[in-house]
Amino acid sequence: MGRVAPRVWYSLTCLMLLAVSGCGQHQAGAGEGTAGDAITTGLVADLQESGFQVNPGYARLYTQQDCKDATYPLLKNCLLNNPAAPYVVPVVKTWPNEYVDPAMVNAFGRTRPGYTTAYRLDPRDAIVLYGKMPPPGRYMGLQTWESSQRGQWKTSDYLKWERTADRPVPMQYLFDTIPPDGRRSGRVQSTSALGDTVNNVVMERQSGYSFEKNRYFIITPSATTDRAVRRTLQAQGVPGEDIFTEQIPARDNLGSIGPLGMGKDAIDFFTAFRYAVPDPGQEQAADKWRKNPPLTVLRVRAPDSLGPVQRYGSLSFEKRTANSEAHLAGDLGNLVSAVCDRVSSTAHLQTSDCTQPPSASSLIPNLVRDYGWIGPYCREINMNCLGDQQDAAYFFAPPLPLDSGQVYAVVDTLATETGNATYTALSVNDASLLAGVANVLDTTLKGSADGYANTVKNSGKFFVHYFTRDCAVLRGLPGWPKNCTEITTQMLPSHLNTSAEGDPALHGMFMASLRDYIKPGTERGPDSSELLTPRILTFTQPGK
Structure with a gap:
């Protein structure tokens, strides 16, 4: 068979994956409408033409019922989910060589076969999430956590917390393995922050009022990959100020973060978008947005031809302030x-x-x-x-x-x-x-x-x-x-x-x-x- 032009190939791929991935399901438009098929078709074609591998994914709602039906049965822990709002989570298609931990399959709600919410990252990988933000409200934000890592706690650390008289959370939720109580599994639950949230205030300061506007998010450990994806988005007419990168740092103040990769011992990640407290009169529109999030999810991997991977440096958190009470x-x-x-x-x-x-x-x-x-x-x-x-x-x-x-x-x-x-x-x-x-x-x-x-x-x-x-x-x-x-x-x-x-x-x-x-x-x-x-x-x- 002769070579299929990238844009034509993507259109065919999108049609084949539509039923399982949600690819191209939203209306076109790079302005105030939903960033959907028009952006996605050109973006994927250009990325593939540059040598990127691209896997379409989809967004799903994570609810309190998912906690009871999926998360607790598998992890014995609902992670103190905030009941003020459900979460929207990106679901990504697994790479062919990616280790999928059986204990994490469907841990954050049932996904389609071959897809996962707990994903690993190659140093050249990125998760790209974009689309129309929810109706006006008092909060929205995107955050990625390390989900689990290889390791085992020291008895001294466990006892320190066990003996803390005013400890607010029962011990079973603070120290556990994957799968739960698998003392020899060699893998622990982490759900630990890798940086500050990209919330509505961050968005507004960079790109103006962002509710009901199209915004674009790149989650990656590689500045090299980030620059390439940004260039490709901008070539599709996306303003640079509307693109936000969630950097996966190489280390924090206490050591390295990792290892990355597709193997069994690599760390894995979990990402969630949270939207809370719609403005008065926006409740119905908010419910509609949550039930069918107008968001596109792509998983991409940059080619070696881009050159060496430039990892992000050390994790830092923004300083907090308050009015003294x-x-x-x-x-x-x-x-x-x-x-x-x-x-x-x-x-x-x-x-x-x-x-x-x-x-x-x-x-x-x-x-x-x-x-x-x-x-x-x-x-x-x-x-x-x-x-x-x-x-x-x-x-x-x-x-x-x-x-x-x-x-x-x-x-x-x-x-x-x-x-x-x-x-x-x-x-x-x-x-x-x-x-x-x-x-x-x-x-x-x-x-x-x-x-x-x-x-x-x-x-x-x-x-x-x-x-x-x-x-x-x-x-x-x-x-x-x-x-x-x-x-x-x-x-x-x-x-x-x-x-x-x-x-x-x-x-x-x-x-x-x-x-x-x-x-x-x-x-x-x-x-x-x-x-x-x-x-x-x-x-x-x-x-x-």
């Missing part, structure tokens, strides 16, 4: 006392968290500063970083029981009101899965402390919210029932439900978490050391 500490103490008095007198519940507050009455702050919970550290000691990122300040509570009538009050500053967050989410997490199951956003939390304005200064800068199985016990409290989230057994199974997915020892237990996303005027989350530590107060009913 220290001047509000007295007001927070007064609010905690007022909540304790009101719950005791109105709901007739009991607590010891006010008169003699134990350490467990506070959410765990400063995971990065106090615990070193960040990608490089986790990789060095072979700990699972649970998808760490720099776009939010995190606070966690350890697993707490629900099924004996307990009521929990979370009291803190509302970072959107102190100028420290673009949005705030107070989450319910199922401890038996380490999975997010519900969120309370700042729009609900705002004003929840106003009922205490007569005795507490600056009440508008705080929130009070309750979690329990039955909110009726709080009838008569300020803001009831809006200020209470009922954690149903459909949301989080009872400890008596022996058939529920998850760790039986943690059934009926929830973990509260507070996330403050993106300090206004910066590209990252606030510095948590400048924020007040949230209090979580446990109330019980007499006789229970």
Whole structure:
């Protein structure tokens, strides 16, 4: 057979792969419409003409149900997924010589045969993801993590974390292998950050307002490959400022990152695009975007003719800042006392968290500063970083029981009101899965402390919210029932439900978490050391 012209060959290939890869399924257009077939056809043809290998992939939605159906059964860990939004993940076609770990097949939701969400990278590889961004909202961002690596933790590191009295996460989620509990597998779960997120603030500063606009992302360990793909995109009419590169660094401050390659011992990667809190009136459009993400995924490999691979250097994270909340500490103490008095007198519940507050009455702050919970550290000691990122300040509570009538009050500053967050989410997490199951956003939390304005200064800068199985016990409290989230057994199974997915020892237990996303005027989350530590107060009913 004679040589088929590259553009014609790609058109034929696209038609053959359409049913399995989503290739060319979107409308053409490089302007405000979807970046689809017109861009893709020319891009693939030009890349192939330059000697690139190209494999079309597709994007899929990763949901809470995928956590229960796929991730937990395979990894015994849902990685503290954020329930504020599902994730869009690129699914790539495996290379012929790529090792596919059986334990990772379908780990992030069922994929088509021959495709994977946990991929390896040759030094010349890149993942190219592009298309129309979602409708206006308060957050979107793309991030890649190291998914797993060859190694085994030291007993001393394990014991250090096991003996940490206020450790927020059960040990089984911090140190585990692939497959889980395969002590001799020689491979550990990592889910550790490789750099800062390319979020909507980053996009806006480089290319202007980016929601509902076409944007292009290159994920690669090679500056050589990146330059070649960028040139090819620009030759298709894509403005250079609309292209963003997520650099896979060669090392971090604690050592090298790797090895790369297709072999069994190489590290693998996982990428996710997260879109959260659509603007008012955009909910239907947001749901439509998520259900059928108008994104194209290509996996490419540069030819040797491009010359030596230029690896990116050392990983660095952008410095975080925050408005100090220290001047509000007295007001927070007064609010905690007022909540304790009101719950005791109105709901007739009991607590010891006010008169003699134990350490467990506070959410765990400063995971990065106090615990070193960040990608490089986790990789060095072979700990699972649970998808760490720099776009939010995190606070966690350890697993707490629900099924004996307990009521929990979370009291803190509302970072959107102190100028420290673009949005705030107070989450319910199922401890038996380490999975997010519900969120309370700042729009609900705002004003929840106003009922205490007569005795507490600056009440508008705080929130009070309750979690329990039955909110009726709080009838008569300020803001009831809006200020209470009922954690149903459909949301989080009872400890008596022996058939529920998850760790039986943690059934009926929830973990509260507070996330403050993106300090206004910066590209990252606030510095948590400048924020007040949230209090979580446990109330019980007499006789229970």
